[in-house]
Amino acid sequence: MLLAVALIVIPVLVLFACKRWTDAFYGLGSNRLLGFRTPLLLIAHPDDECMFFAPTILGLLRNELPLSVLCCSTGNYYNQGEIRKTELIRSCAVLGIPSSNVTVIDHRDLPDDPMAQWDPHLLSSLILRHIHEKNIDMVITFDEGGVSGHANHVSLYKAIRSLHCAQKLPEGCSILLLESVNVLRKYLSVLDLPLSWLCPQDVLYVLPEKQYQQAKEAMTCHQSQLLWFRHLYLLFSRYMVINSLRFLFRANEPDTKEKSQ
Numbered sequence: 001m002l003l004a005v006a007l008i009v010i011p012v013l014v015l016f017a018c019k020r021w022t023d024a025f026y027g028l029g030s031n032r033l034l035g036f037r038t039p040l041l042l043i044a045h046p047d048d049e050c051m052f053f054a055p056t057i058l059g060l061l062r063n064e065l066p067l068s069v070l071c072c073s074t075g076n077y078y079n080q081g082e083i084r085k086t087e088l089i090r091s092c093a094v095l096g097i098p099s100s101n102v103t104v105i106d107h108r109d110l111p112d113d114p115m116a117q118w119d120p121h122l123l124s125s126l127i128l129r130h131i132h133e134k135n136i137d138m139v140i141t142f143d144e145g146g147v148s149g150h151a152n153h154v155s156l157y158k159a160i161r162s163l164h165c166a167q168k169l170p171e172g173c174s175i176l177l178l179e180s181v182n183v184l185r186k187y188l189s190v191l192d193l194p195l196s197w198l199c200p201q202d203v204l205y206v207l208p209e210k211q212y213q214q215a216k217e218a219m220t221c222h223q224s225q226l227l228w229f230r231h232l233y234l235l236f237s238r239y240m241v242i243n244s245l246r247f248l249f250r251a252n253e254p255d256t257k258e259k260s261q
């Protein structure tokens with residue numbers, strides 16, 4: 001009995017202590033991003049922004065970087081595309097990104113489907129067009145693991161990497177990738193902080209308690225997605241609190257010294 005109580009109480013206490021602890025953290029290495037003028041968050045579905053990228057978004061905005069979002073599908077898997085588009089706009093607003101900075105691609109050949117490989121040529125050309133139109137100087141997106149391994153997430157990585165390798169990106173356009181961690185670490189929530197901190201990364205964002213609430217609030221905008229297991233996700237996912245990112249490519253060092261003073 002005592003053991004059972006201890007088994008419950010101790011993790012809760014540790015979790016609580018770590019939560020407090022994160023308040024002391026800000027973006028580690030985030031000064032590396034200060035020189036960028038037009039960062040773009042590239043996602044596959046409405047809800048990727050808050051399920052996976054909330055610490056990054058809130059960290060960038062905290063550093064007063066302007067941010068825009070390009071979402072490559074409406075999340076139409078269950079025919080809820082229209083609803084989900086509005087949910088994305090509302091969620092972004094809660095996070096602090098105005099609707100004028102959110103673009104959703106609604107293309108019938110880019111379906112929200114875990115089994116679908118998106119046509120790399122179509123996807124790359126749509127992304128590239130957006131990068132040119134908006135003068136983007138940094139793209140932030142998934143890495144080769146796509147966090148959840150969703151084929152659409154991985155397609156974004158492949159598209160941006162191929163654009164980079166084919167030297168089609170405008171000169172000076174950097175690429176920053178959200179690191180995928182193994183499934184054990186993925187559900188450690190804030191307890192993964194020591195490991196995240198020890199592993200090499202270029203930027204590490206950890207959400208303070210108050211902003212974690214903001215991220216959760218953004219998630220509640222995605223009503224159509226809030227099935228019971230999503231609530232568990234909100235509680236245990238590391239990505240609600242911690243984002244570690246690495247540059248795939250970094251163009252000329254922006255003049256960070258000048259800006260950070």
Ligand SMILES: *[C@@H]1O[C@H](CO)[C@@H](O)[C@H](O)[C@H]1NC(C)=O
Pocket residue numbers: 038065066067068096097098100101
């Ligand atoms: C939205 O985009 C505009 C134009 O790029 C930018 O000036 C502004 O700072 C962005 N807003 C936010 C909250 O990032």
Ligand SMILES: [Zn+2]
Pocket residue numbers: 044045047048150153
């Ligand atoms: Zn997704």
